[in-house]
Amino acid sequence: xxxxxxxxxxxxxxxxxxxxxxxxxxxxxxxxxxxxxxxxxxxxxxxxxxxxxxxxxxxxxxxxxxxxxxxxxxxxxxxxxxxxxxxxxxxxxxxxxxxxxxxxxxxxxxxxxxxxxxxxxxxxxxxxxxxxxxxxxxxxxxxxxxxxxxxxxxxxxxxxxxxxxxxxxxxxxxxxxxxxxxxxxxxxxxxxxxxxxxxxxxxxxxxxxxxxxxxxxxxxxxxxxxxxxxxxxxxxxxxxxxxxxxxxxxxxxxxxxxxxxxxxxxxxxxxxxxxxxxxxxxxxxxxxxxxxxxxxxxxxxxxx
Amino acid sequence: xxxxxxxxxxxxxxxxxxxxxxxxxxxxxxxxxxxxxxxxxxxxxxxxxxxxxxxxxxxxxxxxxxxxxxxxxxxxxxxxxxxxxxxxxxxxxxxxxxxxxxxxxxxxxxxxxxxxxxxxxxxxxxxxxxxxxxxxxxxxxxxxxxxxxxxxxxxxxxxxxxxxxxxxxxxxxxxxxxxxxxxxxxxxxxxxxxxxxxxxxxxxxxxxxxxxxxxxxxxxxxxxxxxxxxxxxxxxxxxxxxxxxxxxxxxxxxxxxxxxxxxxxxxxxxxxxxxxxxxxxxxxxxxxxxxxxxxxxxxxxxxxx
Amino acid sequence: xxxxxxxxxxxxxxxxxxxxxxxxxxxxxxxxxxxxxxxxxxxxxxxxxxxxxxxxxxxxxxxxxxxxxxxxxxxxxxxxxxxxxxxxxxxxxxxxxxxxxxxxxxxxxxxxxxxxxxxxxxxxxxxxxxxxxxxxxxxxxxxxxxxxxxxxxxxxxxxxxxxxxxxxxxxxxxxxxxxxxxxxxxxxxxxxxxxxxxxxxxxxxxxxxxxxxxxxxxxxxxxxxxxxxxxxxxxxxxxxxxxxxxxxxxxxxxxxxxxxxxxxxxxxxxxxxxxxxxxxxxxxxxxxxxxxxxxxxxxxxxxxxxxxxxxxxxxxxxxxxxxxxxxxxxxxxxxxxxxxxxxxxxxxxxxxxxxxxxxxxxxxxxxxxxxxxxxxxxxxxxxxxxxx
Numbered sequence: 001x002x003x004x005x006x007x008x009x010x011x012x013x014x015x016x017x018x019x020x021x022x023x024x025x026x027x028x029x030x031x032x033x034x035x036x037x038x039x040x041x042x043x044x045x046x047x048x049x050x051x052x053x054x055x056x057x058x059x060x061x062x063x064x065x066x067x068x069x070x071x072x073x074x075x076x077x078x079x080x081x082x083x084x085x086x087x088x089x090x091x092x093x094x095x096x097x098x099x100x101x102x103x104x105x106x107x108x109x110x111x112x113x114x115x116x117x118x119x120x121x122x123x124x125x126x127x128x129x130x131x132x133x134x135x136x137x138x139x140x141x142x143x144x145x146x147x148x149x150x151x152x153x154x155x156x157x158x159x160x161x162x163x164x165x166x167x168x169x170x171x172x173x174x175x176x177x178x179x180x181x182x183x184x185x186x187x188x189x190x191x192x193x194x195x196x197x198x199x200x201x202x203x204x205x206x207x208x209x210x211x212x213x214x215x216x217x218x219x220x221x222x223x224x225x226x227x228x229x230x231x232x233x234x235x236x237x238x239x240x241x242x243x244x245x246x247x248x249x250x251x252x253x254x255x256x257x258x259x260x261x262x263x264x265x266x267x268x269x270x271x272x273x274x275x276x277x278x279x280x281x282x283x284x285x286x287x288x289x290x291x292x293x294x295x296x297x298x299x300x301x302x303x304x
Numbered sequence: 305x306x307x308x309x310x311x312x313x314x315x316x317x318x319x320x321x322x323x324x325x326x327x328x329x330x331x332x333x334x335x336x337x338x339x340x341x342x343x344x345x346x347x348x349x350x351x352x353x354x355x356x357x358x359x360x361x362x363x364x365x366x367x368x369x370x371x372x373x374x375x376x377x378x379x380x381x382x383x384x385x386x387x388x389x390x391x392x393x394x395x396x397x398x399x400x401x402x403x404x405x406x407x408x409x410x411x412x413x414x415x416x417x418x419x420x421x422x423x424x425x426x427x428x429x430x431x432x433x434x435x436x437x438x439x440x441x442x443x444x445x446x447x448x449x450x451x452x453x454x455x456x457x458x459x460x461x462x463x464x465x466x467x468x469x470x471x472x473x474x475x476x477x478x479x480x481x482x483x484x485x486x487x488x489x490x491x492x493x494x495x496x497x498x499x500x501x502x503x504x505x506x507x508x509x510x511x512x513x514x515x516x517x518x519x520x521x522x523x524x525x526x527x528x529x530x531x532x533x534x535x536x537x538x539x540x541x542x543x544x545x546x547x548x549x550x551x552x553x554x555x556x557x558x559x560x561x562x563x564x565x566x567x568x569x570x571x572x573x574x575x576x577x578x579x580x581x582x583x584x585x586x587x588x589x590x591x592x593x594x595x596x597x598x599x600x601x602x603x604x605x606x607x608x609x
Numbered sequence: 610x611x612x613x614x615x616x617x618x619x620x621x622x623x624x625x626x627x628x629x630x631x632x633x634x635x636x637x638x639x640x641x642x643x644x645x646x647x648x649x650x651x652x653x654x655x656x657x658x659x660x661x662x663x664x665x666x667x668x669x670x671x672x673x674x675x676x677x678x679x680x681x682x683x684x685x686x687x688x689x690x691x692x693x694x695x696x697x698x699x700x701x702x703x704x705x706x707x708x709x710x711x712x713x714x715x716x717x718x719x720x721x722x723x724x725x726x727x728x729x730x731x732x733x734x735x736x737x738x739x740x741x742x743x744x745x746x747x748x749x750x751x752x753x754x755x756x757x758x759x760x761x762x763x764x765x766x767x768x769x770x771x772x773x774x775x776x777x778x779x780x781x782x783x784x785x786x787x788x789x790x791x792x793x794x795x796x797x798x799x800x801x802x803x804x805x806x807x808x809x810x811x812x813x814x815x816x817x818x819x820x821x822x823x824x825x826x827x828x829x830x831x832x833x834x835x836x837x838x839x840x841x842x843x844x845x846x847x848x849x850x851x852x853x854x855x856x857x858x859x860x861x862x863x864x865x866x867x868x869x870x871x872x873x874x875x876x877x878x879x880x881x882x883x884x885x886x887x888x889x890x891x892x893x894x895x896x897x898x899x900x901x902x903x904x905x906x907x908x909x910x911x912x913x914x915x916x917x918x919x920x921x922x923x924x925x926x927x928x929x930x931x932x933x934x935x936x937x938x939x940x941x942x943x944x945x946x947x948x949x950x951x952x953x954x955x956x957x958x959x960x961x962x963x964x965x966x967x968x969x970x971x972x973x974x975x976x977x978x979x980x981x982x983x984x985x986x987x988x989x990x991x992x993x994x995x996x997x
Contacts (some may be wrong), residue, residue, distance in 0.1 A: 010499075011416050016409035017429040017474060020467055024435070024443045031446040046807040072348050079342035094594075096349045101590045102356065103528025104437075105555050106579045109562055110356045113363075147824045149817070160352045167349070191335035214434070221436030224530045228562060232776035233815035234806055243776070243815045248438050255442075255535065256680025257778035257803040261689055261706060264801065265682055273446065276439045287434035291427055378665070379658035379676065455692035538693060540675040541661070542644045550646060550693070552675075560678050563818050564651055571658070 025280070032273035041274065046234045049271050051247070051278060053234055058246040058282075060151060060237065061226060062219035065158035066166075069215055072159070073166035074201075074208070080167075081174045082192050082200075093171075100164035108228035111157045112149065116229060119156070120148025124241055136239050144241035149231040152240045157225050162215040169214060169294065173207025174200055206293045213290030217283050223248035247279045357583065364580035367573055373581075376541050377557070381570040384578055389543040390552035391585075394462045395527050397547075401466025402473045402522055407515065409470075410477025415503065426478060433471035437531035440468045445535040458544050458551035460536040468532050469522040476518020480511035480600075485607050510607065513600030517593045524589035528582055530555040554578045641671065643951045648677040649684020649697030652716055652780045653935045655839050655973050657697070660963050668958055672951050681780050681802060688938040694952045696938035699780030699802070701898040708938040709989040710897050713959050715976040717879045718784050718931040719851040721844055722833040723826050724751065724766065729850030734759040734871035735833075736855025737792020737903070737930075743833060744772045745795060746811040751831060759855075759871070766831075769812070773825045773834030774805040776815035784933045785835035787902050792855070792930075794916030823847060835931075838874075839973040856882070856903060856930045872927045876966070879976045882928030887981055897985060901932040932976075941993050950995035960986050 043050035076096065080089040124144035132138035143150055177200045185195035201208065231243025232253050251272050258269040375383030413425045444464025454460045484507045492506045537550050539560065544551035561575020647657055654676055661674030679687075681698040688696025689706045701710055720735060722728075739755050742748035748755065752765040775782045779802055786804035790796045798804040809815065814829060816822035819840045826832040827847045836844060836851075844851060853871040872878050886905025890897075899905060937956060943949040963969055964977040978986070 011412055013408035013412040014417055014421070014425050016405050017425060017432050017471065020405065020470060021428060021432050021435075023447075024440070024467075027443050027447045027451070028439070031442075072345050075342045075345040076349065078338070079345065083339045084343055092343075092346050092350075095346065095353060098353055098587075098590070099349055101524055101586050102353070103530070103555065103582055103586060105528065105530045105558050106356070106360065106582060109558060109575065109579055110359060112562065114355070114359045145814070145825060146828045147821070149821075160349075163349055191331050193335040193338045194331065196338075217434045221434065221439075223436060223438040224559075228817070231815050231817060231821075233774070233809050233813070235809055248436055251438050251442065252531065252534075253777045254803055254806060256682040257801070257806070259680070259682035259686040260802070261682075261685045261702065265686075268803075273442065276442050279436060280439050283434050283436055283439075284431055287431045288427070291430050295423075376673070378662040378673075379660075380655070382662070449692075455690055456687060457692075538646060538648045538675075538679065538687070539677040540644060540646055541673050542642060542675065556677070560654075564654055564678055 025277070028273050028277050028280070031269065032277060033270045034274065036267070036270050037274070051275055053236060054245050054247045054250050054275065055278070055282075056236060057244045058220050058248070058279075060244065061154045061158060061230070061246055062216055065155045065162060065219050066212060066216045068155070068159045069162045069166045069219075070170075070208075070212055073163055073170050073211070073215075076163075076167045077170040077174050078196055080171055082196060096164050096167050099160060104161070104222065104224045105228075107157055107161060107225040111153060111225060111229040115156065116148030116153055117146075118148070119153055120144060120146040124148065124152070128241075138239065139241070140239055143237075143239055143243075145231075147231075149229045150241045150243045151230065151237045154226050154230040154246075155240075157229055158219045158222060161222060161225065162219050165218055166211045166215040169211035170204075170208055173204035173211065173294070176207065177203045210290045210292075210294030213286050213293060217286040217290060220246075220286070221248060221279070221283050223252050227252050247275055247282075251276060251279075360576055360579050360583060363573070363576040368577055368580070372577055376543075377539075377552075377574065378541060381574065382541075384554070384557070384574070384581060386541055386543050387539070387552040387554045387557050387578060388581060390458075390537075390540075391527055391554045391582075393544050394458060394465060394533065394537070394551055394553055395523055397458065397462035398465035398469055398526055399519060399523055401463050402469035402526075403519070405467070406470040406473030406475075406522075407477050410474040411481060411503075413474075414478045414481035415499070415507075422478075426475070429471045429474045429478075433475070435468075437468060437529050440464060441531040441533070441535045443467075444532055449536055454548060456536060456538045456550045457548045458537065459547040461533040461551060461553070464532045464536050465526050465529060468529065469526045472522035472525060473515075473518055476521065477511075477515050480514035480518070481507055483514070483604065484510050485604075488607065510604070513596050513603065517596040517600065520589050520593045520596065524586050524593065527589070528555065528586055530559060534559065554582045558582070643672045643948060645672060645674045645695060645952050645955055646677075646693040647674060647695040647697060647937075648679040648687060648693050649695075649938075650681045650699045650780045650935065651678040652699055652837055652839070652933075653697040653714070653937075654678035656714060656935075656969070656975060659969050659972055660959055663969065664955060664958060664963075668962075669951075669954070672955065674955065680778065681783070682778070685938060688940060691940050691944055694939070694949070695956070698936045698938055699783050699933060701896075701934075701936060702938055703898075707942060708940050709992055710936045711939060711956055711960070711986050711989050712897060712934040712936050712978060712982055713956065713986075714935045714964065714970065715879065715883050715901070715978060716784075716933050716935050717838045717874065717929060717974075717976065718781060718788075718933070719836050719838060719841065719844060719874060720785075720833065720854060720931070721823070721826050721836050721849050721851045723830055723849055724768070725830070726848060728763060728765070729848055731763060732851060732853040732871075732873050733763065734855070735852040736871070737789055738855075740833075741789045741793025741796050743770050744774075744789060744805075744810045744813070745793075745797065747795070749812070768831035771829050771832040772810050772813045773816050773822050773829075773832050774809055774813050775822060775835075776806075776817045778803040778806060779818075780933075781819065781835055781837050784902075784931060787900060787933075788854075788931050790915055791900070791902050792916065796915050819843075823849070838975070841974050854930045856928050872929045874929050876974075876976055878927050878929035879932050880979075881926055882930060882932045883934075883976065884979055885926065885928050886932070887979055890981075892985060897934070897936070897982075897989070899934070901934055903930040904928045934982075935975075939990070939993055943994060946994045946996055949993060953990050953993055953995055956990060957987070 037049040040048045040050055044052045080093055127137055128139040185199045226246055227249040230249055232245050232249050233243045234245050237244040258265055258272050372383040374385055376386045413422050448454045448460040448463055492502045533553050539552045539556045540550050557578040558575045561571045657676035661676055665673050684696035684698045685702050687693045688708050750767055750769050752767050757765055782804050783802045786798050787800040790800040814825045816825040819837050822834045822836055823843050826834050826849055853873040855870055856872045882904055883901055886901040889905045890899050960978055960983050
């Protein structure tokens, strides 16, 4: 790498990613007429263009989905690397990648037409009946609704959508544990579970945290599927089945109001552009943190 | 000489390894549980795919005739010819755009930058890959539809989608060119190859298959995206006729079926058929990715001998 | 070998994509089909979906209509930008932006509730004051004074009222919030497609799309919500009830006890309301900017203020109050006048033959335009440049 070239222009294309990102931010900045809304922008009052409800909603959907995806993903990664015979793992791993390939809108219609009724009619009555004593899991006047959509369904859909990224990255992290470290653990009489728990996972800790951050970034940015199942309303949810709103679902659900050519439409477009910038900032921060963490155990996995 | 009795050492080892406290049994229990329970978690990944494909197929296939692929949509019924051609056309132009930005960028990073700058650029590209699609879509609307004045068109949708796909092509290109074995690179330069010669004659034939698999992956991601094209084009019932004319796309029909389908139930059928078609295209492209990636891996291994 | 296969596959993909593109382009030029792009209100989209194929089949096989449902806002901005040929909007758009408003149909809305089969079979009397208080969260149970006074023959349960709102910005929200805005003094939500989005009513439930609203009402006992008339069949299938609505302000002011002031939905009653409102039209001053809510207003929509809407209909007249003109927007100075001729032709068909109830409008329960509007539409269309 690194021919020393006399001319500058072969180096220039390397700036393209930076240039595109800067262009994107600049365009949104100008579209948002920053500071149009003052500090109320960061408040709760949606009528005054406050976005806090949407930020909280984004976290309320993404964090539980992330925790679940990390647990399931870690389990799958452990199974795939240490417990299953190689040819079995080779057959099962592509299934996880297939999950990643399904377009978001197809997840959305499956979620809305198939998963939501199933959860609403079969799962939620059970959870409110048997687990209702846990705060937030019990039913209240409005939720769960038999149609099924709401916060819980959004978390389920997000779980499926970010499972591939967490699983593959954690698998890579586990695979980067040096073999002799592994084997010396076994030689000392530890079971595979113990080697995993006390040797492999601590060693791969950075990669695992990186997987968490990147999965979280993906979950926060997810728009179409979340909007279709979340029963969007600009309100914090009262229990886990209630509808709520995320930053991205608000943008896509009210983009039409922003296109109106009257004064309120123009202001609303500014508002959505500024909200998009906040969404971008959160995603960028999380992604930068995640990429920085996995840089050592990083085998470039294209598509994630 | 007295025959050494083995009974004492055996008894000693026996003593040492006896599981007095039951710990070993418990530890093995944990391990056995893990061995059987953890693989079950694969079901969490497998069941949704199977269920999703099943339901989409159930609602799409009964009325799916060849006519669906060859007739244009007409109101809420008809076929999917126009959206299919539209999706492919948008994808084609978007791939060209992402090649322009991503291939050149990845190439320059891999070949001409030193390690530190290269890793910084890579971080930027990876971070760009994490941009939410709706943000890119909003950017595309504000920039191409309004500011550039392209209005709702194939060009606006394709360039927006192309920018969205760029990081993936960039990453694949960078990976491909850095994985050219160093002994080959050194041999080429040692033999007096100029940078351009090296690129064209030596590195590219080795790297291109991997770049190709990256392009197919970017295409698989791009064809299914709704947000970048939702704001930049509108559903038309004819195949695209020009770069600055609107072009339809499959995700738009799925979206409109979701919004208004019940009055004219044929719209829901159309939506599921569009979803099925989309799945076929995405799975097809993913299979291509694997085939090309496997071939290039085999070839690379050959080079290391 | 691998590279050869790779290149072959790329050529295949590029070839297919490019071939499609080229083929479509070439086919298009040879048969010169004119495609009219339409986007905008999701209320009008089902009707456009019905009109399009019929127009191509029966009137002009070289013209296709491409309807899409991007929302009224997109319809407005894109028609003004000249990006699409017809923009559909639930609300009137000011005429200084190079477009003319051409109403093509009259839609209406139902107020739907779920109170059990006995009450659902009756049409409860509700007026703007009651609905306004429900959505403003000051009226919370069904057997409250206001509602019982207006429904003497009905035993109302003590269930709490759950208002249902739309989760996406929509023309239905615009129409319903207009009714409440014009009829109830204490209304704070204004009238817009996103009226309830910023601060939804306290105990409200969101529904995504009209179907979502119907589902929510169906699932919650004591729920009430607004549904576009095209979904009448779904409401009937779910055995939900819909209200007879108070049609004028005097009714509200007097406590709403005159049961004669509540009008049930029917095509005839919607037409009565439309005629009543259009009698107040001041075309010279306001153009076709008129609201049909509650019999319209003598002063015109630009002078509405909260709680000041509605007229006192004559004795015996029964205007159904939630009625809306569906507008299409067409650019007066298009970039391609000869293509615009086809657009104008289509709209002329739509406002005349397309307004046939049994063939087209009946499928979505819309009401035909009055002859007066048809005439004014023709005038508006004559302003569109169709020849260069």
